[in-house]
Amino acid sequence: MKISAIVTLKKDVLDPQGKVVQQALKGMGFDNVKEIRQGKYFEIDVDENDKKKAEKKAEEMCKKLLANLVIEDFKIIGSQ
Amino acid sequence: MKISAIVTLKKDVLDPQGKVVQQALKGMGFDNVKEIRQGKYFEIDVDENDKKKAEKKAEEMCKKLLANLVIEDFKIIGSQ
Numbered sequence: 001m002k003i004s005a006i007v008t009l010k011k012d013v014l015d016p017q018g019k020v021v022q023q024a025l026k027g028m029g030f031d032n033v034k035e036i037r038q039g040k041y042f043e044i045d046v047d048e049n050d051k052k053k054a055e056k057k058a059e060e061m062c063k064k065l066l067a068n069l070v071i072e073d074f075k076i077i078g079s080q
Numbered sequence: 081m082k083i084s085a086i087v088t089l090k091k092d093v094l095d096p097q098g099k100v101v102q103q104a105l106k107g108m109g110f111d112n113v114k115e116i117r118q119g120k121y122f123e124i125d126v127d128e129n130d131k132k133k134a135e136k137k138a139e140e141m142c143k144k145l146l147a148n149l150v151i152e153d154f155k156i157i158g159s160q
Binding site: 030038 | 088098101104110112113114115116118119121122124126127140141144157
């Protein structure tokens with residue numbers, strides 16, 4: 001089962017990478033972009049058929065390795 | 081309006097970063113992970129209230145800057 005998770009910087013944490021992307025877009029003519037924040041996306045293929053259990057596993061992975069909970073949030077966004 | 085987009089490597093493109101994450105997880109005891117692929121996540125805040133138009137703009141940004149279409153795919157996954 002494939003679980004999708006995203007890890008994003010917390011709201012109050014500065015995101016210089018996103019800022020640069022925003023400036024680049026502005027330079028290309030996209031001037032109605034208010035803000036861009038960049039994060040990480042993970043597609044985790046777990047050897048588990050039960051959706052609940054697979055999501056639980058993915059959540060645990062996010063907590064233990066994929067996200068730095070001091071400055072980042074994570075969200076399981078789907079499974080298939 | 082905030083548009084969420086993800087950019088992932090195409091299926092046939094090797095993802096060494098994901099591989100390393102998978103090995104790290106294995107070392108931590110998560111041994112039922114078949115594969116992990118990592119991608120990028122963008123939260124784009126566009127100054128546009130029409131959902132269709134905002135998504136169109138975000139799509140254009142992905143095509144022109146955020147994704148390298150030779151090796152990457154992108155997907156608009158939501159808006160709020």
